[in-house]
Amino acid sequence: MNPLRWLGESLAFLILGCLRGAALLLRPWRIGRLLRTVSVPHFGEHKIRTSLTVLGIALGVAVLIAVVLVNRSIVASFGATIDSVSGKANLQVTGGGGFEEEVVEKVRATPGVFKVAPVLTQTTPVRLPGQQGDQLLLVGVDFLGEDDEYFREYQSGEMPAIKDDPIAFLNSSTHLILGRKVADRYGFKLHDKIPIVTPEGVREFEIWGFVGDEGVGRAFGGDLAIMYYQAMQVAFGRGTKVDRLDVAVREGEDVAAVADRLEAALGPGFEVDRPERRTERVSQLLSGLNAGLMMASLVALLVGMFLIYNTISIGVVQRKKELGILRALGTTRRQTLALFTLEGLLFGVVGSAIGVGLGIVLAKFLLRSMTESVSEIYVQIAATDVHIDAPLLVGGFVLGVLGALAAALVPAREAMRVSPIETLRTSGIVESQGPRRGLTRADVVALLLVAATIGFLQLPTIGGQPVGGFSAAMTTTLAGAMLTPRLIRLLMGGLGPLAARLLKVQGRLAAGNLTRDLTRNSITIGALMIGVALSVSIGTFMTSFQRSALDWIEQTLPADLFVTSAASMANARNVPLDGALREQLAALPGVENVEAVRILEYTYQGRAVELLSSQFEITVKRARMTFLEGDADTALREMLQNEAVIVSENFARRFGVGRGAVLTLDTPDGTRQFPVTAVIIDYTSDQGVIAMDRSVYTRVWNDTLVDTFKLYVPPGGDLEAVRRRIADRFGEKHALFVLTNAEVKQEVVAILEQAFVVMHALELVAIIIAVLGVVNALLASVLDRTRELGVLRAIGMLRRQVQRMVMAEAGLVGLTSTLIGIGVGLVLGVILLDYINLAQTGWYIPFRLPLGSMGLTLAMVPIxxxxxxxxxxxxxxxxxxxxALEYE
Amino acid sequence: MIRLEGVTKTYGEGPNRVEALRGVDLHIAPAEFVSIMGPSGSGKSTLLNLVSALDRPTGGKITIEGQDISTLTDDALTLFRRRRIGLIFQFFNLLPTLDALHNVLLPVMLEREARGEDVERARGLLEQVGLGKRTHHRIHQLSGGEMQRVALARALVLGPKLLLADEPTGNLDSHTGEAMLALLKGVRDQHGTTIVMVTHDRNAALVADRQVRVKDGTIVEDGAAARLAAGA
Known part of the structure; x- marks a missing residue:
């Protein structure tokens, strides 16, 4: 049997089994008998439509569950890494991008502190010849110190011997203890050498032991290595700094009180928080992305609800005669209502149950892509397993069932109103609905929804989330759906004659059929329209953002070559380079100037922003930065003379600061004041950027590492020759990526595309569900028009003409859906840009027409x-x- | 014009096998107006379906205008129907999405792009059936009698030599029914069209030149109107 047919039969078997089961359970009541005599035969006769409906709701529930599962899995994976590494720590001390290790003593001396241990972390790729190499989490700890034992469990057979005689181990800064999982994967044995990227280049690290799969070994999905923290400081150019201190509070002490005491003792420049707080921050960091995905999956579920609505509604129309007889025989209105609601409920139950299973499978597929995006943009994550969350699965199931129930209620109410006399009269040919004059109920609802949209857009954000924006997107979508019947008529005024011209009589009849059963077709078209609108709105966002980002690169990053290590761009994955490399790069023939950029993750007022430092003398000379406040010359002067900073537009918006404001920043040198001299457009981080001159940064942060070297080649210089020289001289040693300006732009586009892979998958699912709806509605339409088709065949329509006519009708459904969807999608795109995105990222992105996605949907959806x-x-x-001629 | 030789038609198999027609022989001459009568289940509709080229016989041979239609492929049969046969149904079966004129033009549009002369012919036919002023009316704006007249015009638009009507007055009141029958007779008289009409209505049957009575799948009576009327 062909797999699709098998799937259809299986799904129909499930729903029919469920209907029969319910009929059996409810046997003592009339509803049970109605289910057996009215519902089971109907759906048994229309197995394909039945299975498509189940599949629609299943897909809707599946994407919703998958999106939430993936989100939870990513946060859980991050949380597991935090928990595994921080072990029994009650508190963690962090501060301004790392601080001197001597702080340990201050912490230890604070009353209430029981144990304290320093930690350094760094992710870096393993560089095996001919392989891309996985990311490895290096954790620098003081495992020779007494306190560390309290926090962490290493399950390492070799560690006791190292502790007994640490001299040999400490003899080199390139000794480590490797995670068992990663060692097994690469086949590493004791004392094998593992090449790892460091700021000084790729270095061979010797494996002195292995870490078990439990305790610390669970961190970063097991892809980790433990180093002695001071060795790591040397290997990674971190001086005598540590990233954080793990603190255990003495038993009986109040953790919060100890935290307060520590903050007081350490003074400004330090943060004392529970380890879970970091997981919360990651969750917050991803909240914008997740809110978008949640919206898209809810849209998919909404489209699934349309399918249920259509199926039950078709069921009501097709069983009108049966209903009339039943009503004439004494079935009450309430029983009719109950019967159709129950049908919807059972569809919901079966569809949602399948959706839950499908969601888990889908989550496994999406997890990889999402992990990749999150690691690329936000924070390094090694989520490999889907974190199954029972309450979430139950929640998704219940939501699916409730959605199906809600969708079934409207047609069930229609069924309730069926008059026995009216239904016993039949003409055999579906009547045409004449155009209505004046405002219809749907028009009024649409107007109300438009008013609600305008109202929602006035709302402020709630908890940082643009709830008003999301609500406005929802009401706009629904308003579009409500206006669909009117828009179909409007569009068919132009498309009808076009179809008749192109497809002759088949086109003419197809166009007529579309407006004939406007109610049913509006639902089908409405559902597909929503799928298209979702796609176009995302397309609007992507096109607009991409254009703005590329313009920004063009103007602000005019360098000819960008040099990074371990990753193609400075992000969560690259390994910083030694600052001394600048002189060596500058000395290369053909290089006019080299600018060093350091980008540090920095927590400002509880949010992870980025601290960017660069040689602004070069930047200002070369780039055409877009100043929203202030100007280039003043900014440069104030940056150099007064330690002033420039902030990005989104930082300014998020924290309500502008030129003239003073930022209080925690630095390794204590809390310091930095006046804001300008506000610029900058797309480095969606959380916000504080930019300062490198001279100030290196002095205050005592950090000379560099994330990107920007190289300028004189006009007419040989770019490729310079690139070759860099690659020959430093490429292999430092695992360098040398990208041209054009390649950086391509990378940005690729990262953006990658970030939206899951979103595109959701758009696709929404469109697939809606297309299932097209099959469903056309099958019903063919059935309802059986007599008419018989007549057409009788008076001389060839089979292929019939086939063309129905396919033309499908094409017109696709085309009208796409045209309406594009309109609604563009409005949604504006809401997404000007309200949702603005609230989530603080970036004002000018609207740009998404010609690509418009063209794509216009070509693909009708096809x-x-x-x-x-x-x-x-x-x-x-x-x-x-x-067919005898069909009634 | 129409010749049926030993035509049989069976449905189903085994115990469900039903013999709808059992070796029917019938010859209808050009320009003849024949009515077919019989009780429900007698096989009269099956006979009409076979003569209309809507169905194929299980056995025997059907020749229309010298063409053996029993052996035609589905497409050839469809084209034969379109070009040679006009059909009228009890429930009019007009398309609600088209106006009266385009319902009439439908067979032409299935054949080719409707040209000016086709439109003129359709208008003329509507004029002929008394609907000259209703050409652009939608179907739901017409009465039952008007709909059946549009159906007649549609059946005639490609100038078929054979017109088949299945209970054409079955859904009309007696006055409108009579008018319809008069129109049919007029068509035969004016164009020399052969007409075969299935009807339950004895009075309607008497309008035809010849009545054929079918019972249990065979022709039990075949004769001129006056003789059958006298026998009734």
Whole structure:
């Protein structure tokens, strides 16, 4: 049996089994008998439509569950790394991008502190010849100290011997203890050498032991290595600094009180927090991304609800006669309502149950892509396993069932109103709905929704989230759906004649059919329209953001070559380079100037922003930065003379600061004041950027590492020759990436694309569900028009003409959906840019028409709809003429 | 014009096998107006379906205008229907999405792009059936009698030599029904069209030149109107 048919049969079998089971359970009541006599035969006769509906709701629930599961898994993976490394720590001391290790003594001397141990962390790729190499989390700890034992469990067979005689181990800064999991994967044995990227280049580290799979070994999915922290300071050019201190509070002491005491003792420049707080921050960091994905998956579920609505509604229309008889025989209105609601409920139960399973599978597929994006943009994550969360699965299931129930209620109410006399009269040919004059109920609802949209857009953010923006997006979508019947009529005024011109009589009839059963077609088109609108709105965001970001690179980053280590761009994955490399690069023939950039993750007022330092004398000379406040010359002067900083537009918006404000920053040198001299457009971080001159940064932070070297080649210089020289001289040693300006732009586009892979998958699912709806509606339409098709065949319509007519109808469904969807999508795009994105990132991104996604949907969706129409068209063409003519 | 030789039609298999027609022989001459009568289940609709080229016989041979239609492929049969046969149904079966004129033009549009002369012909036919002023009316704006007249115009638009009507007056009141029958007769008289009409209505049947009575899948009576009327 062909797999699709098998899937269809299986799904239909499930729902029919469920219907029969419910009928059996409810046997003592009339509703049970109605289920057996009215519902089971109907859905048994329409197995394909039945299975498509189940599949639609299943996909809707699946994407919702998958998105939440992936989000939870990523946060859980980060949390597991934090928990595994921090072990029994009650508190952690951090501060301004690392601080001197002598702080340990101050902490230890604070009353209430029981144990304290320093920690350094760094992710870096393993460089095996001919391999891309996985990221490795290096953890520098004081495992020779007494306190560290309290915090962490290493499960290392070799560690006791090292502790007994540490001299040999400490003899080199390139000795480490490797995670068992990663060692097994690469086949490393004791005292093997593992090449790792460091600021001084790729160095061979010797494996002195292995860390078990439990305790610390669980961190970063097991891809980690332990080093002695001072060795790591040397290997990674960290001087005598540590990233944080793990603190255990003495038993009986109040953790919060100790935290307060520590903050007081350490003074400004330090943060004392529970380890969980870091996980919360990551969760907060990803909240914008997740909110977007949640919205998209809710849209998919909404489209699934349309499918349920359509199926039950078609069921009501097709069983009107049966209902009339039942009503004439004494079935009450309430029982009719209950029957159709129950059908929707059972569809919801079966669809949602399948959706839960499908969601877990889907999550496994999406996790990799999301992990990649999050690691690229925000923070290094090694999430490999989907974190199954039972309450979440139950929640998704319940939401699916409730959605199906809500979708079934409207047609069920229609069924309730069926009049026995009216239904016993039938004409055999579906009547045409004449155009209505004046405002319809749907128009009024649409107007109300538009008013609600305007209202929502006035709301302030709630908890940093643009709840008003999201609500406005939802009401806009629904308003579009409500206006669909009117828009179909409007569009068919132009498309109808076009279809008739292109496809002759088949086109003309197809166009007529579209407006004939406007209610049903509006639902089908409405659902597909929502899928298209989602796609176009995301397209609007991507096009606008991409254009702005590329313009920004063009103007602000005019360097000819960008040099980074271990990753193609300075992000969570690159390994900083030794600052001394600048002189060596500058000395290369053909290089005019070299600018050193350091980007440090920095916590400002509880949020992870970025601290960027660069040689602004060069930047100002070369770049055309867009100043929203202040100007280049003044900014440069104040940066050099008064330690002033420039902030990005989104930082200014998020924290309400502008030119003239003074930022109080925690530095390794204590708390310091930095006046804001200018506000610029900058897309380095969606959380915000504080930029200062490198001379100030290196002095205050005592850090000479560099994330990116920007190289300038004189006009007419040989870029490729310079690139070759860098690669020959330093490439292998430092695991360098040398990108041209054009390549950086390509990278930005690629990162953006990668970040939206999951979103595109959701768009696709929403469109697939809606296309299932097209198949569903066309099958029903063919069935309802059986007599008419018989007549057409009788008066001389060839089978292929019938097939073309139905496929043309499908194409018109696709085309009208796309045109309406593009309109609604553009409005959604504006809401996304001007409200949602602005609130989440603080970036004002000018609107740009997403010609690409508009063209793509305009080409693909009608084609998909035509393909979806193939099966119903074949069914229509295959109808035997004589029985079709007798069909009632 | 129409010749049926030993035509049989069976449905189903085994115990469900039903013999709808059992060796029917029938010859209808050009320009003849024949009515077919019989009780429900007698096989009259099956007979009409076979003569209309809507269905194929299980056995025997059907020749229309010298063409053996029993052996035609589905497409050839469809084209034969379109070009040679006009069909009228009890429930009018007009398309609600088209106006009266385009319903009439439908068979032409299935054949080719409707040209000016086709439109003129359709208008003329509507004029002929008394609907000259209703050409752009939608179907739901017409009465039952008007709909059936549009259906008649549609059946005639490609100038078929054979017109088949299945209970054309079955859904009309007696006055409108009579008018419809008069129109049919007029068509035969004016264009020399052969008409085969299935009807339950004895009075309607008497309008035809010849009545054929079918019972249990065979022709039990075949004769001129006056003789059958006298026998009734």
């Amino acid at each position: 998909a709809a035509v393909v979806a129409g193939w099966y119903p068209a074949r069914q229509a063409a295959a109808l035997p003429v004589t029985s």
